Amino acid sequence: MPQPPPPSRRRSAHPHPAQATSAQHGDCDTDQPCLLERAQLHAVPSTLLIPLAARAHGGRYFAWLACHDAVATQLLAALGADIHAYLDDLPTVLNVLWRTRAIKQVGQAFFAEHPQALGVNLGCGLTHHFQWLDTGANQWLDADLPEVMALREQLLPLHCPRARHARVDLAQPGWWKRLGLPKKTDAQPVLLICEGVLMYLQPEQVHAVLAEFAQSAPPGSRMVLDVLTRQAVGRAATHASVGPTGAEFHWGVGRMAELEQVHPRLALLREQSVSECYGWTGIALDMLWRPWLGAPLYGMATLGVEHGSP
Numbered sequence: 001m002p003q004p005p006p007p008s009r010r011r012s013a014h015p016h017p018a019q020a021t022s023a024q025h026g027d028c029d030t031d032q033p034c035l036l037e038r039a040q041l042h043a044v045p046s047t048l049l050i051p052l053a054a055r056a057h058g059g060r061y062f063a064w065l066a067c068h069d070a071v072a073t074q075l076l077a078a079l080g081a082d083i084h085a086y087l088d089d090l091p092t093v094l095n096v097l098w099r100t101r102a103i104k105q106v107g108q109a110f111f112a113e114h115p116q117a118l119g120v121n122l123g124c125g126l127t128h129h130f131q132w133l134d135t136g137a138n139q140w141l142d143a144d145l146p147e148v149m150a151l152r153e154q155l156l157p158l159h160c161p162r163a164r165h166a167r168v169d170l171a172q173p174g175w176w177k178r179l180g181l182p183k184k185t186d187a188q189p190v191l192l193i194c195e196g197v198l199m200y201l202q203p204e205q206v207h208a209v210l211a212e213f214a215q216s217a218p219p220g221s222r223m224v225l226d227v228l229t230r231q232a233v234g235r236a237a238t239h240a241s242v243g244p245t246g247a248e249f250h251w252g253v254g255r256m257a258e259l260e261q262v263h264p265r266l267a268l269l270r271e272q273s274v275s276e277c278y279g280w281t282g283i284a285l286d287m288l289w290r291p292w293l294g295a296p297l298y299g300m301a302t303l304g305v306e307h308g309s310p
């Protein structure tokens with residue numbers, strides 16, 4: 001199992017970012033509330049800092065997974081966020097870097113086949129996947145809840161005419177149309193990314209999101225998402241990074257096949273487990289746990305709407 005080097009700035013005791021005052025934020029002026037404080041993010045939106053910290057600094061601990069995000073470090077500095085507690089949670093840092101790599105791979109394969117297609121990041125937080133997936137001819141849409149998009153618009157204003165922003169609540173049915181996504185009859189498929197989002201929704205809301213994708217997307221479309229085991233539901237308080245935010249996990253999978261069973265147009269094209277990062281030991285442990293967990297502790301799925309589906 002690959003062991004990460006010890007973090008260079010580990011702290012044994014420090015306030016969690018979600019609880020810190022402005023004086024405790026590394027980049028904050030002590031007299032002025034930082035941008036992060038002014039944004040007053042609710043519990044679930046505030047979790048966007050966790051993957052942002054991993055993309056900014058995770059390469060220090062897991063060099064082979066470094067994503068070389070061109071903007072994450074500056075975004076954290078502009079926010080005035082103290083993210084040391086997140087970097088102490090190395091399993092989560094690893095999960096985020098692994099999923100970033102998996103998403104890049106799915107995206108690059110998709111746009112190699114469809115260089116002019118649309119990519120959509122649902123619950124985008126402060127990710128900037130278009131830095132890696134811009135073909136020079138494709139379109140991009142980043143969408144999240146209004147409070148997150150207000151922050152994003154300040155920090156990551158649009159510079160490319162092929163990219164746009166939108167406010168969306170995925171818990172409200174009808175988001176496909178509200179976002180102006182292509183019709184089912186369009187020739188060009190769509191790539192949807194939904195990372196670190198669906199576990200915060202209720203199971204019936206997740207099923208509705210997947211069913212809306214299945215019902216609405218043109219053939220050849222893909223959706224890449226991450227999943228937690230169902231055993232994690234209701235246990236966010238025990239998660240080192242998510243627990244202090246107050247957010248809760250409401251949705252997890254019992255079996256990966258459940259994803260495609262939501263709608264007849266859906267096909268589970270690929271499933272991955274983060275255990276692959278831990279070599280043979282991880283794979284063996286994954287096999288050992290599977291009969292009990294039914295799914296990876298943390299995994300990725302690529303869903304497709306296939307040609308020829310009704």
Ligand SMILES: C[S@@+](CC[C@H](N)C(=O)[O-])C[C@H]1O[C@@H](n2cnc3c(N)ncnc32)[C@H](O)[C@@H]1O
Nearest residue numbers: 045047048051123124125169170171195196197
């Ligand atoms: C852990 S963050 C992940 C952010 C981003 N996807 C990333 O990986 O950096 C969870 C994100 O899900 C978004 N989210 C949660 N519920 C949502 C909903 N109902 N509609 C849209 N976005 C939602 C939050 O606002 C937040 O940005």
